[in-house]
Amino acid sequence: MNAIEVRNLGKVYPGFELRNVKFTLPEGAILGLVGENGAGKSTLIRLIMGASAPSSGEARVLGADARSPEFTKIKDDIGVVLDEAHFPTSLNARQIGRVMADTYSRWDAGAYGEYLKRLELPEKKPVKDFSRGMRMKLALAAALSHDAKLLVLDEPTGGLDPMVRDEILDILEDFTRREDRSVLISSHIVSDLEKLCDYVAFLHKGELLLCQEKDRILEDYAMARVTEAEFESLPEEAVRGVRRGKYGVEALVERRLVNSAVTLERPSLEDVIVFFARGNRE
Numbered sequence: 001m002n003a004i005e006v007r008n009l010g011k012v013y014p015g016f017e018l019r020n021v022k023f024t025l026p027e028g029a030i031l032g033l034v035g036e037n038g039a040g041k042s043t044l045i046r047l048i049m050g051a052s053a054p055s056s057g058e059a060r061v062l063g064a065d066a067r068s069p070e071f072t073k074i075k076d077d078i079g080v081v082l083d084e085a086h087f088p089t090s091l092n093a094r095q096i097g098r099v100m101a102d103t104y105s106r107w108d109a110g111a112y113g114e115y116l117k118r119l120e121l122p123e124k125k126p127v128k129d130f131s132r133g134m135r136m137k138l139a140l141a142a143a144l145s146h147d148a149k150l151l152v153l154d155e156p157t158g159g160l161d162p163m164v165r166d167e168i169l170d171i172l173e174d175f176t177r178r179e180d181r182s183v184l185i186s187s188h189i190v191s192d193l194e195k196l197c198d199y200v201a202f203l204h205k206g207e208l209l210l211c212q213e214k215d216r217i218l219e220d221y222a223m224a225r226v227t228e229a230e231f232e233s234l235p236e237e238a239v240r241g242v243r244r245g246k247y248g249v250e251a252l253v254e255r256r257l258v259n260s261a262v263t264l265e266r267p268s269l270e271d272v273i274v275f276f277a278r279g280n281r282e
Contacts, residue, residue, distance in 0.1 A: 001063055003027050003150050003182035004048060008057035011043055016206060018043050020057070023201050023211040028179040030172065032193030032214075033186040034273055035203035041186040042083060044203065045154050048184070049080065062150060076104050079143030081136065083154045089128035093121055093138055097145075104146035115141035119167070133160045140168060144175065151175065153185040157192055165189070169196050194269040202273055209276050214269065221272050222255045222264035234258060241275025252276070 004025040011018040018040045025031045035041050046052040048059045050066035062077055064070040087096055093116055101107040116123060119137040127135065136156055143151055151172070157165040169192060175181055187193055193200060194214065201211040210217070224234065231242070231249040238257035243250045252275035255264060267275075 001027055002060075003029075003062060004031075004184060005060040006044075006048065006057070007059075009044070009047055009054055009059055010056040011040075011047060011052065012055045013043075016040070016043075018047075018206045021203075021208045023199075023208065025182055025184055025199065027182055028176060029198040030176055030183040030185065030196055031199040031201060032197035033184065033201050033203065034188065034190055034193055035186075036188060036277070038205075039203040040206045041203055042154055045082075045152060045184070045186060049078075049152060076106055076146060077149040079146065079148035079151045081139040081143050081151070081153045081156045083158065087127045087135065087138065090126060092124050092126050093141075094123040096127070096138070096142065100142050100146070106147040108145050108147065112141060112145035115144055115171075118171070119164075131159075133164065136160065137164070137168075140171070144171065149180055149182065151181075151183045151185075153183065155187055156185065157187060157189060165192060172196060190268075190270040190273055200269065202276060204277050210272070217272055218266060218269065220255060221267055222253055222258070223267045223271055224251045224253050224258065224262055224264055225249070226251070226262070230262070234262070241278045243275070243278060250275075 002024045006021055006023050009021040021044060033041050047054050048061060048066055050071050053067065059066040061071065062074050064074055097109060097112050101109060119141055121134060121137055121141065130138065136159065140156055157168055172183055173196060176183055197214050200214050200217060202209050221240065225248060227248050231251060234251065234253065235257050238253045239251050240254065241252040252267065252272060258264065
């Protein structure tokens with residue numbers, strides 16, 4: 001079973017449209033959703049979680065349509081961390097644990113306590129005195145402590161320093177060691193997704209430009225750093241993005257469409273994302 005199936009999903013708002021998004025997240029895998037601020041990542045996550053009605057298409061999560069009554073029956077199987085952690089600010093972490101115990105049938109107080117320690121979160125300090133990063137860590141601790149099969153995370157590493165981000169990435173990697181556990185994580189920090197993800201989906205201005213296995217992306221595309229004359233000799237259909245500079249041209253190309261005489265370099269995932277977004281503009 002796929003953890004998530006998104007079929008021709010769309011949402012129209014004044015001044016913004018999410019268009020015809022299609023992808024699947026296989027069970028046991030991690031999919032990274034990347035895009036600039038305003039690309040539609042949070043809109044897509046709200047649609048997947050049934051928090052917003054689509055203008056077109058559908059999303060299925062753990063086999064249930066996100067807008068169906070059956071979806072409410074699988075809440076124990078989904079852990080959610082949104083871009084803003086909404087906890088009662090007068091409560092502390094220990095009290096929030098008690099609230100969660102009444103919310104989830106498989107709540108594990110011991111696991112929650114261990115995550116609080118691992119993430120260095122105080123148990124008795126009111127949430128109102130937490131930084132944004134601390135609130136995100138608290139939301140992650142709660143999401144990981146009720147034996148969920150799927151984590152849906154919207155910018156969980158935003159506002160965190162690099163060492164804490166690495167710790168969270170390690171926790172998420174540990175989470176998916178069980179084959180029935182999956183993660184959908186959105187981020188604008190491409191390096192985090194390159195470390196963690198099996199699949200990458202790239203949203204740009206409401207359109208899904210790319211969705212593929214991460215390793216396949218890095219094998220199929222390459223960077224060509226060439227002179228203007230050499231660039232003009234490249235097949236037009238091979239070029240996916242270009243940047244001209246004082247000393248020549250950088251181009252993201254499909255490796256299979258380029259003559260072997262051209263020197264190609266393996267791209268980073270960030271190279272692929274940036275050049276896809278640039279396209280063939282000057």
